[in-house]
Amino acid sequence: MPSSVSKPRTLYDKIWDDHVVDIQQDDGLALIYIDRHLVHEVTSPQAFEGLRNAGRPVRRPDCTLATLDHNVPTHSRKNFSSVQSFINEPDSRAQCIALEENVKEFGLTYFGMTDRRQGIVHIIGPEQGFTLPGITCVCGDSHTSTHGAFGSLAFGIGTSEVEHVLATQTLLQKKAKNMRITVDGELHEGVTSKDVILYIIGVIGTAGGTGSVIEYAGSVFRGFSMEARMSVCNMSIEAGARAGMIAPDDITFNYLRSRPLAPKGEIWDRALAYWKTLNSDEGAHFDVEINIRAEDIIPTVTWGTSPQDVAPITGVVPDPALITDPVRRSSVERSLTYMGLTPNTRMEDIVLDKVFIGSCTNSRIEDLRSAAMIVLAVGPEARVAPNVDAMVVPGSGIVKQHAEVEGLDVIFKRAGFDWREAGCSMCLGMNPDQLAPGERCASTSNRNFEGRQGAGGRTHLVSPAMAAAAAMTGRLTDVRKFLGVDLSSSANLKVASAFDFLTDAVLPPPKPEKRPESEASPIPRTLPPAETPSGVAKFNIVSGIAAPLNIDNVDTDMIIPKQFLKTLKRSGLANALFYTLRKDPHTGKDTDFVLNRAPYNQAKILVCTGKNFGCGSSREHAPWSLNDFGIRCIIAPSFADIFRNNTMQNGMLPVTLTDEECRAVAEDAERGLELEVDLEKEQVRRANGKPPISFTTDPFRRHCLLNGLDDIALTLQKVAAIEKFEQQRSERWAWLDGFGYKGKKIPLRNPGTMDW
Numbered sequence: 001m002p003s004s005v006s007k008p009r010t011l012y013d014k015i016w017d018d019h020v021v022d023i024q025q026d027d028g029l030a031l032i033y034i035d036r037h038l039v040h041e042v043t044s045p046q047a048f049e050g051l052r053n054a055g056r057p058v059r060r061p062d063c064t065l066a067t068l069d070h071n072v073p074t075h076s077r078k079n080f081s082s083v084q085s086f087i088n089e090p091d092s093r094a095q096c097i098a099l100e101e102n103v104k105e106f107g108l109t110y111f112g113m114t115d116r117r118q119g120i121v122h123i124i125g126p127e128q129g130f131t132l133p134g135i136t137c138v139c140g141d142s143h144t145s146t147h148g149a150f151g152s153l154a155f156g157i158g159t160s161e162v163e164h165v166l167a168t169q170t171l172l173q174k175k176a177k178n179m180r181i182t183v184d185g186e187l188h189e190g191v192t193s194k195d196v197i198l199y200i201i202g203v204i205g206t207a208g209g210t211g212s213v214i215e216y217a218g219s220v221f222r223g224f225s226m227e228a229r230m231s232v233c234n235m236s237i238e239a240g241a242r243a244g245m246i247a248p249d250d251i252t253f254n255y256l257r258s259r260p261l262a263p264k265g266e267i268w269d270r271a272l273a274y275w276k277t278l279n280s281d282e283g284a285h286f287d288v289e290i291n292i293r294a295e296d297i298i299p300t301v302t303w304g305t306s307p308q309d310v311a312p313i314t315g316v317v318p319d320p321a322l323i324t325d326p327v328r329r330s331s332v333e334r335s336l337t338y339m340g341l342t343p344n345t346r347m348e349d350i351v352l353d354k355v356f357i358g359s360c361t362n363s364r365i366e367d368l369r370s371a372a373m374i375v376l377a378v379g380p381e382a383r384v385a386p387n388v389d390a391m392v393v394p395g396s397g398i399v400k401q402h403a404e405v406e407g408l409d410v411i412f413k414r415a416g417f418d419w420r421e422a423g424c425s426m427c428l429g430m431n432p433d434q435l436a437p438g439e440r441c442a443s444t445s446n447r448n449f450e451g452r453q454g455a456g457g458r459t460h461l462v463s464p465a466m467a468a469a470a471a472m473t474g475r476l477t478d479v480r481k482f483l484g485v486d487l488s489s490s491a492n493l494k495v496a497s498a499f500d501f502l503t504d505a506v507l508p509p510p511k512p513e514k515r516p517e518s519e520a521s522p523i524p525r526t527l528p529p530a531e532t533p534s535g536v537a538k539f540n541i542v543s544g545i546a547a548p549l550n551i552d553n554v555d556t557d558m559i560i561p562k563q564f565l566k567t568l569k570r571s572g573l574a575n576a577l578f579y580t581l582r583k584d585p586h587t588g589k590d591t592d593f594v595l596n597r598a599p600y601n602q603a604k605i606l607v608c609t610g611k612n613f614g615c616g617s618s619r620e621h622a623p624w625s626l627n628d629f630g631i632r633c634i635i636a637p638s639f640a641d642i643f644r645n646n647t648m649q650n651g652m653l654p655v656t657l658t659d660e661e662c663r664a665v666a667e668d669a670e671r672g673l674e675l676e677v678d679l680e681k682e683q684v685r686r687a688n689g690k691p692p693i694s695f696t697t698d699p700f701r702r703h704c705l706l707n708g709l710d711d712i713a714l715t716l717q718k719v720a721a722i723e724k725f726e727q728q729r730s731e732r733w734a735w736l737d738g739f740g741y742k743g744k745k746i747p748l749r750n751p752g753t754m755d756w
């Protein structure tokens with residue numbers, strides 16, 4: 001528990017201080033308590049397997065909530081009888097069934113496919129009031145940053161850390177830097193939260209937030225609804241940040257009041273009093289400050305294959321010939337080739353094949369309303385352009401039901417949109433909703449990486465209103481053309497309150513403030529011995545061939561595409577590594593990508609001269625596939641935070657060198673010279689008597705890697721401190737104990753059918 005701290009603190013500092021269970025090391029590595037853990041089918045099977053193998057229970061089932069989202073097909077569930085028969089694709093089916101079995105075995109609350117609360121993890125947490133201000137919230141998913149909109153510290157983790165949280169309800173974390181992005185002024189009409197965050201990423205770049213927690217401040221965010229704030233915080237990960245957050249205020253409290261899992265009665269009042277202290281103090285120190293004028297932002301779209309590749313809708317596709325930095329120029333050239341775009345083409349002249357409205361960024365009720373408004377504004381008889389297939393995928397069963405009561409589904413369907421069931425859908429295409437090679441899509445999702453929505457598919461990120469405008473015209477379109485139409489008298493538009501859908505039938509029965517001992521959540525009291533054998537490989541010296549790579553922002557979708565995430569194992573992924581770069585999409589044969597060529601097909605080290613290696617998704621499958629290929633060490637000028645963590649969890653070493661050093665080492669690699677990386681001495685040794693290059697690593701992590709120590713076993717040695725923290729937490733923050741998460745199912749409206 002924190003001692004009274006007098007110096008001004010940021011919102012992040014306050015939440016951090018309130019969650020430190022134990023300071024592990026002098027270097028600031030701390031064991032922090034995790035209040036809320038969201039679980040989905042893709043990143044959890046190996047974690048549950050790990051628990052099972054070690055005989056460990058889930059420490060806090062009452063603080064854990066699971067659902068299916070990535071793999072679920074989004075066609076009608078009218079004929080649904082079981083996951084087994086509903087999901088055709090065998091690997092997707094296996095992953096969903098694995099989660100169903102795991103939640104049963106470990107006693108977790110679960111929103112399955114017959115539960116209308118099912119949906120994308122980042123939609124359902126806030127919707128149910130599972131997400132609260134001041135909490136720490138994690139999920140094996142990079143867009144966990146979404147939940148920071150409530151003034152919480154929410155971030156994505158890899159599968160090893162999922163296992164760590166399931167087993168211990170804590171995580172080992174180093175405090176990040178404080179960064180504040182302030183947007184003040186008045187937004188122009190037609191500019192939405194999505195345009196604001198795309199614009200911000202355009203300004204700071206996809207590595208701009210690396211190592212930081214961003215607090216969004218200023219009049220623009222204060223004026224945003226919770227839905228709009230969530231869209232902003234959601235994409236903090238695309239800005240490279242560990243997390244994004246917005247201080248809670250009346251808009252937050254009004255959103256939460258009466259949500260099924262939010263505190264009630266006297267506990268609500270106590271929670272509220274605490275939540276009101278959650279803001280950055282006057283004079284608090286921010287390591288980085290960015291100020292943006294709201295008036296500078298106009299509807300924004302992406303043209304390339306990184307979320308930082310943005311342009312105003314009134315702009316043109318950039319011309320690489322005008323770029324002086326060679327790495328940047330080659331990455332723009334590469335993007336334009338992939339995207340099939342010619343420099344200087346007007347953004348509004350880009351013709352589309354598909355429009356996708358959905359994803360954890362933009363599939364909430366407000367997003368659907370804003371898209372439907374544009375459809376209506378185009379004209380009552382207007383239809384989706386003939387060259388376009390458009391689909392709307394609500395973020396949860398509850399969003400879907402809400403939208404249907406408001407008649408939004410009718411607006412969409414009448415105009416020719418496909419109206420679907422909840423899930424991640426074409427954001428990532430782990431289910432059947434995918435782009436065909438060469439297809440171009442305006443998408444309200446968050447990532448435009450190569451192959452993200454389907455191999456060879458081309459993605460332009462846009463707001464929901466811009467997506468609707470694009471669907472109606474068949475090309476990227478400035479939505480402001482359709483503004484100013486008076487829709488107030490439209491009989492089709494009625495606004496219902498979200499609370500109509502979170503009725504008493506959903507609410508758990510009121511609980512006493514302190515549960516009798518017999519009812520307490522099943523926190524295991526017998527824990528395995530701390531000397532449980534470690535499964536982590538030791539890292540000491542690695543020497544051998546190093547493969548050079550000259551790409552900026554190597555994202556984890558590029559390292560391992562989504563079709564390989566459907567595994568229940570951590571191994572067998574060597575062939576999946578850089579799959580789209582290594583295999584010709586037409587012939588299926590090996591390309592001349594560096595890892596296909598001798599001697600680099602034997603590489604033990606990867607040297608990347610581009611920055612921000614491993615950005616994007618939290619998939620631990622990325623280091624697993626590198627490891628399986630034989631690569632134990634990656635050298636780069638900078639790494640994305642989650643990827644760096646994930647490598648070390650697997651006995652691998654990320655080494656950060658300067659740009660110049662990376663280029664020098666890459667030149668050695670290009671000449672086929674071997675390298676030696678020595679963790680003990682913290683040196684990269686080069687052939688031909690060239691002087692070694694020194695690097696630094698976090699002392700604790702270095703110690704663990706050198707000795708092959710398992711984080712979970714180490715943390716379980718701190719069980720007394722964890723128990724003490726939990727006791728104080730129950731007294732001070734009674735609402736965090738998660739009473740009411742015991743899996744009370746919502747009665748279906750028509751229990752005989754599954755069509756919600």
Ligand SMILES: CC(C)[C@H](C(=O)O)[C@@H](O)C(=O)O
Nearest residue numbers: 042140141142143617618619
């Ligand atoms: C599957 C999961 C690991 C991944 C993520 O972390 O983001 C996914 O949600 C994505 O959007 O790519």
Ligand code: SF4
Nearest residue numbers: 143359360424427428
């Ligand atoms: S980014 Fe897409 S795939 Fe990832 S959680 Fe959000 S909706 Fe799902």
